[in-house]
Amino acid sequence: MEDRRVVVVTGGSRGIGRAIALKFAEENAHIIIFHYDPDESASSETLNLLKEKGIEAKSFKVDVSDKKAVDSVFEKIFSEYKRVDVLINNAGITKDKLLIRMDENDWDIVLNVNLKGVYNCTHAVLRNMIKQRRGWIVNIASIVGQIGNAGQANYAASKAGIMGFTKSVAKEVAGRGIMVNAVAPGFIDTEMTAKLPDKVKEEFLKQIPIGRLGDPEEVAEVVYWLCSEGASYVTGQVIHVNGGMYM
Numbered sequence: 001m002e003d004r005r006v007v008v009v010t011g012g013s014r015g016i017g018r019a020i021a022l023k024f025a026e027e028n029a030h031i032i033i034f035h036y037d038p039d040e041s042a043s044s045e046t047l048n049l050l051k052e053k054g055i056e057a058k059s060f061k062v063d064v065s066d067k068k069a070v071d072s073v074f075e076k077i078f079s080e081y082k083r084v085d086v087l088i089n090n091a092g093i094t095k096d097k098l099l100i101r102m103d104e105n106d107w108d109i110v111l112n113v114n115l116k117g118v119y120n121c122t123h124a125v126l127r128n129m130i131k132q133r134r135g136w137i138v139n140i141a142s143i144v145g146q147i148g149n150a151g152q153a154n155y156a157a158s159k160a161g162i163m164g165f166t167k168s169v170a171k172e173v174a175g176r177g178i179m180v181n182a183v184a185p186g187f188i189d190t191e192m193t194a195k196l197p198d199k200v201k202e203e204f205l206k207q208i209p210i211g212r213l214g215d216p217e218e219v220a221e222v223v224y225w226l227c228s229e230g231a232s233y234v235t236g237q238v239i240h241v242n243g244g245m246y247m
């Protein structure tokens with residue numbers, strides 16, 4: 001088998017996903033990112049940053065919540081690379097509202113992208129990983145899935161769902177050499193948190209013992225470790241990366 005791992009990062013165009021893709025570039029992996037914004041500037045920038053690191057990465061515009069579209073992209077990936085070694089389910093969105101104002105669409109879209117998207121991509125790669133008898137899957141959850149947050153019932157439910165999904169799939173495939181873990185970031189400095197009002201940010205900061213937001217790279221380090229030999233006895237875990245905000 002060729003040494004270079006084949007790594008798929010969903011939501012790899014920006015934020016935490018971009019930092020994860022750049023981290024995998026350090027081992028000279030084949031990197032494939034998924035994104036969904038029709039404005040391709042963020043994904044092009046990620047591809048350029050990867051190129052600077054010597055990686056000719058690929059980008060697919062695909063909605064992770066669309067099972068047919070996901071399956072068809074993975075068919076292309078398998079026909080070119082024959083396998084996927086690492087899947088990072090990172091794509092995620094928010095549609096924050098108090099539940100009383102949250103309509104069905106706000107609920108469905110967040111659950112479909114954040115949770116069904118994880119099912120769609122994992123389901124698409126698992127058979128191939130089982131055949132190879134190796135693989136690493138890391139799902140990006142959130143502190144909010146653990147402790148809840150007013151205004152984020154849809155998001156919290158999706159992220160708590162990811163935690164249950166991770167543990168169940170980890171039990172199903174541990175015997176096949178496939179490691180399945182989740183990383184639950186706290187409050188990380190990306191476009192997702194940039195759109196929060198200053199008042200909300202100040203309140204969050206008061207709750208972080210380390211006293212600052214996290215950097216996407218600090219999440220990427222933990223994700224990468226989970227996909228390394230150093231984590232060879234770690235599966236079914238939710239690793240919190242939150243500056244002490246939840247202990």
Ligand code: NAP
Nearest residue numbers: 011013014015016035036037063064091092142188190192
């Ligand atoms: P971000 O900067 O908003 O990036 C989100 C990424 O997901 C983008 O690459 C985006 O692609 C992609 N995406 C969105 N909808 C998609 C869809 N339907 N199909 C495919 N890709 C889609 O967010 P982030 O802060 O880096 O967050 C990354 C992950 O970490 C998310 O799962 C988020 O819930 C989780 N998280 C973040 C924080 C935080 O504080 N930032 C904390 C806890 C957990 P486009 O660029 O094409 O739009």
